Amino acid sequence: MQDYYYCLTYLHLVALGQGGHKPCVQAFGADQFDRQDTKEYKSKSSFFNWWYFFMSSGILVSLLVLTYIQDNLSWSLGFGIPCIMMICALIIFLLxxxxxxxSVKREGNNALLRITRVFVAAFRNWRFTPSSIASEEEGRGTVPHQSYEQFKFLNNALLTTDGSKEDQKVCTFRDVEEAKAVLRLIPIWTTCLGYAIVFPQSSTFFVKQAATMDRSISPGFEIPAASLESFSSISMILCIAIYDRLFVPVARALTRKPSGISMLQRIGTGMFLSAVSIAFAALVEMKRLEIAQESGLVNEPNVTVPMSVWWLVPSYVLFGVADVFTMVGLQEIFYDQVPSDLKSVGLSLYLSIFGVGKFLSSFLISVIEKATGGIGCYSWFNNNLNRAHLDYFYWILAALSVVELIMYMYYTRFYIYSRDERI
Structure with a gap:
């Protein structure tokens, strides 16, 4: 029991460390690039690519090296090596x-208070229409007409309670634009939940599938089922290098955008690849079940199905490539499109997509388990995968991904970049 509490304490410490590290490290790194310098501004987009490149490299080393050390040598050594590496990394960081x-913060209240004040003021003045302010400010070029017309109800924050304009407005146009920038990200956050629901499957059900398939490379040697995840990491590493060094320069020459393609286009590409990946996984599972049926292994869950595990590799690779597009794109947009005071908060919102997505994935699995696992019935997630129907679950996820992608494409048609980049 004492060991259990020690383990629980360690896990909470890891969660606490990740909560402080993950949202801040990318924001702090991206803050090292000057937006006013053309060369550095281009490099900022590459920073997110290479940050994910080295993170994927670390995951790959963990999958290939540390898991071997822990399984064959010592768990203490397996945990001790990362501990030493973290100490070295901390020393280098401090140096x-x-x-x-x-980054220099704006004078006055912090961004969260400014945004909250905009919503409160807009709600208080919901009866009025600030048309006179619009005409004057547009004439000065203070705010683009397109931006002013979007979320018009927030423009009422520029008025006093009697509908007149003060010399010193409590909420400025910049405050309103910050509130709109955050509000524009909500549809992006919502529509990416479908991607986040699909995301955990590669490290759960894919591994369970692999454990039932032929994993032999040579007589007496089998690939560990969990090590197949390394194909995702390898595809991420290769794709990031190709994307940053080949694709971006070519696309930049064609589109004149510093990042080659827009952040929204990048995210949408990854969502499409994720849908293709889970659909391919469904086809592979259908074939696996068919072979198990033909081989008379339906009631033999511990017998290897005579189907090569390499059929799962394309799904792993597509998942890795999809991550390069969607996850890196989400990191960049949730950093770039929030007020300067909220960079780490924006990246926390990006991380929350995958936290909520995992909860929704677990909830969906629980609902399907109860719906399909009645008395005398085999659940879609039966421990005997030859009696289960993961293919049905994958098709549901594929359909969900397509619906989410369509919704995403619809909302992004009306998205207005809050800075110097436009669709």
Missing amino acids: GSKKYRY
């Missing part, structure tokens, strides 16, 4: 303290 750039 650069005097060289780092720190």
